[in-house]
Amino acid sequence: MAVHEVLAAVLQVRSGSLQVLLWQRALDPDKGRWSLPGGRLGPAEDVETSIRRQLAEKVDVRQLTHVEQLAVFSAPGRVPGERVVATAFLGLVPCDVDPVLPEDTAWHPVAALPESAFDHDAIVQKARDRLRAKLSYTNLGFALAGREFTVSTLRELYSAALGYRVSATNLQRVLSRRGLLEPTGSTAPPGPSGGRPAALFRFVARGLQVTDPFAVFRPPSPDRPARSARWP
Amino acid sequence: MAVHEVLAAVLQVRSGSLQVLLWQRALDPDKGRWSLPGGRLGPAEDVETSIRRQLAEKVDVRQLTHVEQLAVFSAPGRVPGERVVATAFLGLVPCDVDPVLPEDTAWHPVAALPESAFDHDAIVQKARDRLRAKLSYTNLGFALAGREFTVSTLRELYSAALGYRVSATNLQRVLSRRGLLEPTGSTAPPGPSGGRPAALFRFVARGLQVTDPFAVFRPPSPDRPARSARWP
DNA sequence: CCGGGTTTTCGCCTAACAAGCGAAAACGGG
DNA sequence: CCCGTTTTCGCTTGTTAGGCGAAAACCCGG
Numbered sequence: 001m002a003v004h005e006v007l008a009a010v011l012q013v014r015s016g017s018l019q020v021l022l023w024q025r026a027l028d029p030d031k032g033r034w035s036l037p038g039g040r041l042g043p044a045e046d047v048e049t050s051i052r053r054q055l056a057e058k059v060d061v062r063q064l065t066h067v068e069q070l071a072v073f074s075a076p077g078r079v080p081g082e083r084v085v086a087t088a089f090l091g092l093v094p095c096d097v098d099p100v101l102p103e104d105t106a107w108h109p110v111a112a113l114p115e116s117a118f119d120h121d122a123i124v125q126k127a128r129d130r131l132r133a134k135l136s137y138t139n140l141g142f143a144l145a146g147r148e149f150t151v152s153t154l155r156e157l158y159s160a161a162l163g164y165r166v167s168a169t170n171l172q173r174v175l176s177r178r179g180l181l182e183p184t185g186s187t188a189p190p191g192p193s194g195g196r197p198a199a200l201f202r203f204v205a206r207g208l209q210v211t212d213p214f215a216v217f218r219p220p221s222p223d224r225p226a227r228s229a230r231w232p
Numbered sequence: 233m234a235v236h237e238v239l240a241a242v243l244q245v246r247s248g249s250l251q252v253l254l255w256q257r258a259l260d261p262d263k264g265r266w267s268l269p270g271g272r273l274g275p276a277e278d279v280e281t282s283i284r285r286q287l288a289e290k291v292d293v294r295q296l297t298h299v300e301q302l303a304v305f306s307a308p309g310r311v312p313g314e315r316v317v318a319t320a321f322l323g324l325v326p327c328d329v330d331p332v333l334p335e336d337t338a339w340h341p342v343a344a345l346p347e348s349a350f351d352h353d354a355i356v357q358k359a360r361d362r363l364r365a366k367l368s369y370t371n372l373g374f375a376l377a378g379r380e381f382t383v384s385t386l387r388e389l390y391s392a393a394l395g396y397r398v399s400a401t402n403l404q405r406v407l408s409r410r411g412l413l414e415p416t417g418s419t420a421p422p423g424p425s426g427g428r429p430a431a432l433f434r435f436v437a438r439g440l441q442v443t444d445p446f447a448v449f450r451p452p453s454p455d456r457p458a459r460s461a462r463w464p
Numbered sequence: 465c466c467g468g469g470t471t472t473t474c475g476c477c478t479a480a481c482a483a484g485c486g487a488a489a490a491c492g493g494g
Numbered sequence: 495c496c497c498g499t500t501t502t503c504g505c506t507t508g509t510t511a512g513g514c515g516a517a518a519a520c521c522c523g524g
Contacts, residue, residue, distance in 0.1 A: 002236050002273065004317055041234065043315060046306040071301050072319045074278040083275060085236055085317075087304045152472080169473080170512055177510075187519095194521030195471030217368065217390060217398045217406070217482095384501080401502080402483055409481075419490095426492035427500030466524090473518070480511080489502070494495100 328378035
């Protein structure tokens with residue numbers, strides 16, 4: 001018999017850095033420290049429904065472009081007092097929205113977290129690592145970007161999330177070849193210092209999908225060109 | 233307030249197919265159906281400690297070469313009666329052991345599961361998918377293989393786990409290039425019908441490690457040859 | 465309206481890796 | 495000692511990531 005809570009590390013790229021949504025605890029334990037949004041699992045909801053419901057108190061749910069389970073945190077003494085088992089989530093918000101936040105809530109760069117409550121910093125690290133990994137072999141970028149964007153802004157998003165500078169040329173090429181990116185046809189107005197107007201792109205699909213080229217030892221499949229189809 | 237249980241899909245390649253450890257329920261609910269090993273989370277243990285403890289009743293724990301969290305299953309009605317939230321695990325057993333099993337326990341091919349209890353079949357599917365994915369971009373094969381093996385037997389393991397025939401040549405090449413495989417120097421005795429004796433190999437590391445070549449958009453790093461290190 | 469500065473986009477090239485194929489190597493058995 | 499069998503290795507090909515620089519397309523000031 002244990003209390004079950006759900007917690008989410010909601011990430012967004014803001015002003016060039018990857019940030020996480022935290023709220024400051026008004027009561028003990030860990031009063032004054034920053035913790036992840038979430039709360040107790042209700043009796044008639046599964047964990048994903050629950051975290052979406054609880055996040056609605058912090059941000060508009062419709063602005064959450066992606067939610068996925070991260071892991072269970074269950075060390076016996078992870079919170080003082082009663083035993084609490086937590087299911088942690090990764091949530092993503094696109095860069096073109098700026099949700100109104102409650103008083104006690106604010107964004108913090110994941111690279112410089114404030115004093116955080118309990119084991120919540122470990123959860124944030126895990127969320128960041130998951131995001132970084134999935135940017136490489138999925139179309140998860142759609143959850144960070146707006147509906148339409150230029151390659152330059154997409155480059156800034158990837159650079160901020162990954163923690164290192166990414167080549168815009170290569171980014172466009174790789175995502176295009178994988179069939180994840182498509183041009184809208186129109187262009188964005190050039191910046192104040194001029195320059196060629198950038199073409200607008202969008203992600204072909206806005207749901208998570210994995211690119212399988214990372215799957216090796218593949219069998220020759222009928223849909224792929226089938227480099228040659230004979231097996232011992 | 234909900235009961236928390238831990239469940240594990242323990243997989244092993246046996247007689248050429250991927251199989252999962254199940255036990256047959258002697259009591260209602262779902263009497264007679266097959267379910268995953270596991271049980272209630274104890275008050276002083278985290279979920280991984282708990283699943284390892286509970287699996288010890290089924291198989292010798294030292295034979296478990298890999299254990300990882302899969303996901304939380306928490307649909308309100310997933311088991312009748314009291315609310316039960318489950319943390320599901322993937323467990324792997326190398327092919328060269330054959331644990332003694334309790335009466336009610338047996339291996340079943342994941343491709344042809346018997347009538348299984350509750351949502352346990354969904355957990356098994358998820359475990360299978362996770363294994364298949366990780367075989368491609370990690371050294372997880374070490375958990376399926378024995379300490380030493382020939383390329384042919386490794387090929388059979390990968391073929392069984394992935395569900396399609398794998399080229400032995402390519403398997404050895406890819407794993408070697410990634411620095412995961414090394415020859416022991418000795419050879420295995422040839423089969424009854426003769427043939428060149430096969431060289432024995434082992435995995436360099438027996439803990440899980442990810443091969444990053446699947447990470448794209450990488451920065452030029454000092455350790456890698458650094459094709460050329462200049463950035464705009 | 466023409467040229468300089470700026471930003472984006474595209475083409476060409478290279479490197480790395482997966483993958484297929486066939487020849488050679490290394491055994492046992494008649 | 496030749497033959498069938500199994501393994502291993504080298505050669506080659508196709509695909510993808512990645513780097514570099516030129517051309518394209520805009521603004522603005524003279």
